[in-house]
Amino acid sequence: MGTINYGGSSEPIHIEDRALAHLKVVIATKLRRNESFTLSWKHPVDEPAGRSTIWLHPSIPLRFTFDEPETPPLNVKWVEELMQSANSTGGISLVDEVLDTPAA
Template identity: 70%
Template sequence: MGTMFYGDAATPIGIEDRALAHLKVAIITKLRRGESFTVSWKHADDQPSGRSTLWLHPNIPLRFVFDEPEPTELSRAWVEELMRSANSTGGILLVPEQLDTGPIATVEPLATGPGAEEPAP
């Protein structure tokens, strides 16, 4: 479980390392542009029910702490989804990673040998 510290808030925000790594990229991209925005998330099962929203501003200190010593491999699709939400009026909505578990498309091998059709020029 990673941790995000924002401003002088005494309560750290616990976020799973992989999610925090993706969120970090989206947040840093926005802050580098000098843009202010919100980040919202649903509370974890071990916390009181509800949700939270932070207003992030480039002049407020922000720190990310990861439990895992090695950086995680990022999913371009998840970062892009977070960036789309960051650019909306609602700000970043931290959502679980959507893994594509559908069947993998296959390509039929080209026929070769006697009787195989030649590709059109």
Template identity: 70%
Template sequence: MGTMYYGGPGTAIHIEDRALAHLKIVIATKLRRGESFTLSWRHPEDEPRGRSTIWLHPSIPLRFVFDEPEPPELSREWIHDLANSANTSGGIMLVAEHMDIAPVEVVVPTAPLEE
């Protein structure tokens, strides 16, 4: 399970490493171009039902931390799908890779993390 820190160390969003690696490619490309967009995901089954959205902007600190030391093999199709959704008014909707059956796991702590 990797972690995306958004806006500082207190905002940790836990995302499965493979999904986070694909997101990193799309997010870095858009931010490098100076583009802002949203990222949305459905809450995991063990949390209250719903979804979350964050606004990604080049001026907001962002850090990706992966549990696995080696990067996973990337799927061009998944990157393409995520990039296409990033260019819509709804932004990126994090969904499972086409070959995966299980949904992508995203965990956002309900209380801020202590430094």
């Protein structure tokens, strides 16, 4: 389980490593372009039920921490889906991984 530490908050945001690796690509791209946006996610099972949203801004300190030492292979379709949501008025919504499935 990876974490995002954002701003001065002492409470880390827990996100599964694979999802966090994909989010990191999208977040870094948006912030590199000097774009602000929101990030929303459902709380993990081991935390109180609910969902959260934060406002991401290039001037606010951000740290990604991963449990796994190696970066997983990235799923381009999932990155594209996350980037599309990042470019919407609702901001990034952490959605389940988009898998390539052969046509039946």
